[in-house]
Every structure is written in C-alpha cells, then in structure tokens.
Amino acid sequence: MNIILSVILIYLGFYLLYLVSEKQRPKTLKSAWRCCAKNSKICKYIAYTMFFISIFCLCLNLGSGIGIVSFFIFATPLIFMIILYCNDLKAKDKSKSSRMHKHHP
Secondary structure: OHHHEEEEHHHHHHHHHOOOOOHEEEEHOOOOOHHHHHHHHHHHHHHHHHHHHHHHHHHHHHHEEEEEEHHHHHHHHHHHHHHOOOOOOOOOOHHHHHHHHHOOO
C-alpha cells in the first residue's frame, strides 16, 4: 500500500511542478488549475512535501537505501509519461532545418 501511495504522490508532485512551470503557467491561468498558477510558490512547496512523504513511505516499507533508490526508479518513468502526455509536442519543420544546413559555395 505504501508503494502505491508513493507512486501517486510522486505523480501528483511532478504534475504540480509541471502546472507551475514557466512555459505552462499561461495555459494554467486559463484552465481550472489557475489557483496553482497564482500561488506557484505554495504549489512548489506542496510538491516537494509530496516527494518527501513518498520517500518516507518507501523508506518505511523497503529500508532507507532501497527506499531512496526506488524513489528515483519510480520517478523516472512518471516524469517521462508527464512529458509525453501533457506537453504539446510538435514535429520540427523540416524545410527550415534543411535550409539552415545547406552549404552555399
């Protein structure tokens, strides 16, 4: 149960940090999460507290060394999922990049 709670806390913490990031803040102000963007410092502290609670739960369940390592093992794919699903990823314009790399004699 502690492991599931830790994974949920890690995800929520990184999602909060994503919402208050500089690139995302203008979009967050227009969404239902605008209170997070207005109080970004508080949201950052809440996210960091979630990380510490997650590490504490993992250390209680697995031991101090493995608990801290497992935090990073759980955090890595969760960060990757947030980047893939939440960011507006767009393909690069190939015409611009090909013009830049052409050599003119």
